[in-house]
């Protein structure tokens with residue numbers, strides 16, 4: 001199987017390939033700037049992104065994650081996931097190659113910086129739907145990203161939406177609301193995001209988000 005970390009490693013052995021690859025990914029992310037959408041769980045990110053992808057089916061993409069779990073029937077390497085060994089995964093962690101990574105059920109999962117660049121190389125805008133810690137990590141990279149924060153009208157309304165979605169237990173609800181407070185505090189810091197959209201009325205919020213992302217057809221470039 002052909003793994004991304006191996007490809008990245010083998011390219012790094014040859015300075016010419018490395019320089020060429022660096023130049024091409026740099027120009028790709030300057031032209032196709034990734035967009036980071038963050039905001040508390042339940043604030044409506046999936047709802048608005050679903051609409052954006054429907055309106056612009058060929059413009060955007062999600063990065064492919066890495067995982068150390070085994071592929072399931074029908075899953076393909078480099079399509080659903082980059083399926084890697086635990087050793088390759090930990091090497092990439094050590095090389096600071098991940099924007100975020102976590103462990104679930106004994107397997108590792110992560111979003112690599114290179115996976116985001118790969119979307120730009122396909123001439124699409126990579127959308128990253130991530131939490132505050134991920135936002136901080138993206139800011140440390142050369143991804144040239146733009147940052148939008150989707151805010152709920154209030155914490156009370158956020159709780160109502162999370163309850164209405166029917167996906168939470170009392171325990172997970174309390175955790176999400178506590179994390180929401182942290183996210184809202186972070187969003188108040190100057191420079192944390194370039195654009196804040198309050199998802200009060202869904203039509204209004206969608207128009208505001210779309211117009212900022214599309215930026216008159218320039219997509220921030």
Ligand SMILES: Nc1ncnc2c1ncn2[C@@H]1O[C@H](COP(=O)(O)OP(=O)(O)OP(=O)(O)O)[C@@H](O)[C@H]1O
Nearest residue numbers: 040041042043044045046047161165199200201202
């Ligand atoms: N403007 C709105 N007014 C009322 N309800 C909304 C609005 N936007 C989204 N919702 C509803 O709020 C709930 C949470 O929305 P959604 O699942 O899109 O949030 P999310 O930010 O993607 O959450 P997570 O980060 O947990 O995936 C959904 O049931 C959705 O239908």
